[in-house]
Amino acid sequence: MEKHITIDVSIEEDISTTTVTTKLDLMGEHFESKGRARRNPSDEPIPVIGEDLALARALNGLQMKVMEAAQEKIIRFCSD
Numbered sequence: 001m002e003k004h005i006t007i008d009v010s011i012e013e014d015i016s017t018t019t020v021t022t023k024l025d026l027m028g029e030h031f032e033s034k035g036r037a038r039r040n041p042s043d044e045p046i047p048v049i050g051e052d053l054a055l056a057r058a059l060n061g062l063q064m065k066v067m068e069a070a071q072e073k074i075i076r077f078c079s080d
Contacts, residue, residue, distance in 0.1 A: 007062070011051060016041070018050035020058040029069060033061030 008023040016039045024031040035057025037050040 007059075009055065009058070011054070013047060013050070015039075015045070018047070018054040020051070020054040022055075022058040022062045024062060024066070026066065031062055031065045031069070033058050033065060035059070035061060 005024065005026060010021045012019045012021075018037045020035045022033050022035075035054040037053035037057070039045060039050055
């Protein structure tokens with residue numbers, strides 16, 4: 001059996017900050033996480049770096065929330 005899921009990713013940027021929001025609906029559960037990156041004022045503006053960092057942070061937060069939900073299910077369904 002093959003399943004497909006979609007992670008919704010939105011990116012907001014201003015001159016110094018990038019914020020990425022990730023959302024995942026998985027088998028009736030909703031997960032959401034944000035990642036932020038801030039450019040040091042002395043650095044050159046290279047938006048792709050902030051986007052990459054913010055996205056990685058948001059996906060990491062999403063991963064942690066899904067893992068936590070899985071661990072709770074293991075405790076709930078597999079405990080003696």
